[in-house]
Amino acid sequence: MTNAVIVMNNDMSTNHTSNFIQRMKTFIKSAYADAPALSALTIIMLVLMVPKLGALALDTRLHNGINIWIKPIKFDVALITYTATLIFFARWIPQQTRKKTWFKYFIAAVVISVVYEQIWIGGAAAFGTSSHFNVATLLMGLAYTIAGFGAVTLTSGALVFGILIARNKQTGLTDPMHFAIWLSSVLMFVLTVITASYMSSQLSHFVGGNLLDTESHAIMGWAKDGGDLRVAHFFASHIFHVLPILVIAASHVFRTVSRNMVIVMAMLYCIFTFYTLWEATQGLPFLAGIIG
Amino acid sequence: MIDMETVFTFANAFVLAGWLALLLAPRAPKLADRIASVVIPLLLAIAYLVLAPVFFTFTEGGFDSLANVMILFDNPRAVMAGWLHYLAFDLFIGAWQVRQARAHNIRHLVIIPSLILTLLLGPVGLLAFFITRFAYTKRLFN
């Protein structure tokens, strides 16, 4: 009797694990079907994040007062989130478009840009030096300039995806959701380029404060003792996550969600992003002007 | 007594010939594979056998802790034997990558980065090859 129960339980647990593996396989297969190059890139980045986490545990070198591997790992998380989002959105681009040669070359440019940022940021950390704002040597200055072009190229992925989704009338999405997805993708590019290019025109992302990462928010790492231009960049690059989620939330609260409501939400979000940018330029920490 | 630095230089040049064969493998796949996975590792193993008795005669050091492994490497003969081990196995794994790439129809050009990484930083090259192969076959295991 007891044996029978145990055997049954065992059977069930193996079923569960094989179900999970099966589901993961289907998940990866559908990702590959929608965006093969970006899927391969995302998996590679996930794998290569592991040795960086190992380096974080082993390395004692500091940069701006914190472990030198924090920055590469934060960029890993950000870039993996970004490419995963592109993979997720790719299903709403017509398959014929995705098969076109120009589209494949464009994706290749995005992939190469992401790989370049990874090597530049990880390599700088391995050699114990800065990546962004590092113009100390000719080589690092050149690497930073190339990284700037790379950053615009990789972000333009959102712009191109947004335009292609906008032109696709057969996404199967509800009209406000379709609108929110393409609008926020386009805005992601616009806001990110504005906030990032302002940041790169400065000598540091800190405005005032101790110019170190020691006085900072626990998770995000933004300065608490002065302005931090990374705040606005963060909100800019997440509009294409937030806006679709807001549409889902709104559809639960209101009976219908209209395009106008999406526009209002997008405008409020943009205003908030620009507010955080202004706040940082004034040397104020995140939300210091409101919360105090 | 042979100078270990001479053995070192000679062994390196010898192994580089094997790597060259692997880089040019598409020209003569069978020959390159024989050279890199049998001939050179075999000859390196003979050299290793000549040097390895140092492991049996050690009075200090061992394989049980990192500190003991480091004591073993105080002896140039032991380091030389250990180096031959790296040379042979890195090359063997390079040859394995070339064979695998052929079996999975992966273009030779694509695996050249992982071959170079295997030559320089063995395990990083193996990882690079696993990733490359996965990107091609979408399968983690063989």
Added chain:
Amino acid sequence: MSTETLFAISSPIAMLGWVALIISPIIPTWSDRIATYISPGLLSLAYMSLILAFWSDAKGGFDTLANVQLLFTQSEIAMAGWLHYLAFDLFMGAWIVREARKASISHWFIVPILPFTLLFGQIGYVLFLALKSALLLRRDQSLLSKSNQSTAA
């Protein structure tokens, strides 16, 4: 994390692979996955961590034996070198087991070769090559004599 801790963690990861190889007739698929991909993969990731963190400040290099020896005086780099052995010896062990299965060589012949591969990598490889050619040669000869008999009969 200290390098001695990493040493203590990496040994069981490698041993898991060796145990899987010893019992490979029972679990052929998974023993190969563990000993070719999972264990060497994990060890390689740890190796890469050490390289990322400590290579740029390391003294020494690959150009002379004296410089290689200098590398091994730094515990972090010595640890990376150790992981390199653990990963590649295990990989070789798994390859030997696979090859033996392909050539239908009894696992009993392979079991004594595995400890040599674990301790003195190359010796294990050479022993396997010798064993394989000897067995294949004998097989060829017995086939030859059989076919001779059949023609005689």
